[in-house]
Amino acid sequence: MGEIVYFPIGIIRSPFRTVEGTPIQPVGARGVRGRIELRDEFLAGLKDLDGFSHIILIYHFNLSQGYALEVKPFLDDQLRGVFATRAPKRPNPIGISVVKLIGIEGIILYIEDVDIVDGTPLLDIKPYVPQFDSRETELIGWLSGRVQAVEQSKADERFK
Numbered sequence: 001m002g003e004i005v006y007f008p009i010g011i012i013r014s015p016f017r018t019v020e021g022t023p024i025q026p027v028g029a030r031g032v033r034g035r036i037e038l039r040d041e042f043l044a045g046l047k048d049l050d051g052f053s054h055i056i057l058i059y060h061f062n063l064s065q066g067y068a069l070e071v072k073p074f075l076d077d078q079l080r081g082v083f084a085t086r087a088p089k090r091p092n093p094i095g096i097s098v099v100k101l102i103g104i105e106g107i108i109l110y111i112e113d114v115d116i117v118d119g120t121p122l123l124d125i126k127p128y129v130p131q132f133d134s135r136e137t138e139l140i141g142w143l144s145g146r147v148q149a150v151e152q153s154k155a156d157e158r159f160k
Contacts, residue, residue: 008121010038010107012059014114019063020156023115024074025086026097034099034114036122038107045125046104054128055101055111060121061093074156095120098128 014034016022023029036057038046049055066089072078073085082090095116102110109125 006060006123008039008060008123009042009125010036010122012036012057012114012116012118012120012122014116014118014120016114016117019117022117026099026113026115029113029115031112032114033102033110033112034116034118035111036109036125038109038122040107043107046107046109049101049109049125049127050104052101052127052129054098055109056126056128056133057095057097057099057111057116057122058124058126059095059097059116060123061088061090061095062119062121063117064088064090064093067091067093094123098133 012034013036014022015032023032067082068089069082070079071082071085071087071089073080073087086095088095097113097115099114100112102112104110
């Protein structure tokens with residue numbers, strides 16, 4: 001398989017200027033507002049998006065350098081396989097977040113519950129549809145008993 005190349009469709013703006021102190025999941029960023037500055041040529045792609053209350057952002061962890069197959073995640077002190085975490089130091093540094101869509105003005109999307117560092121390149125936007133995207137689960141692996149701490153957890157320098 002050959003190389004796959006993506007390019008940003010826009011930039012995510014948030015109050016978080018550095019990785020350190022940024023919430024580690026959208027649930028820990030409730031009420032935090034931001035915006036997306038989409039590139040002009042993608043304006044037509046926003047048609048009908050205003051009918052959704054939430055959207056999925058797919059973005060590039062541009063501040064992450066290299067990767068590790070075992071990482072110490074924010075909610076644990078043990079090494080875990082990178083694919084069993086949401087750590088940014090991945091073979092393909094891609095992140096996802098479900099955020100609330102507040103409004104759209106031209107190529108600017110106003111969003112809430114933003115857990116993303118300012119200036120992060122946006123790769124794609126998809127509508128969040130609970131009937132498609134939410135699943136009942138039986139197991140959450142090593143995160144059992146730890147998910148309650150996510151709302152207070154902030155990123156630190158461990159994935160630089």
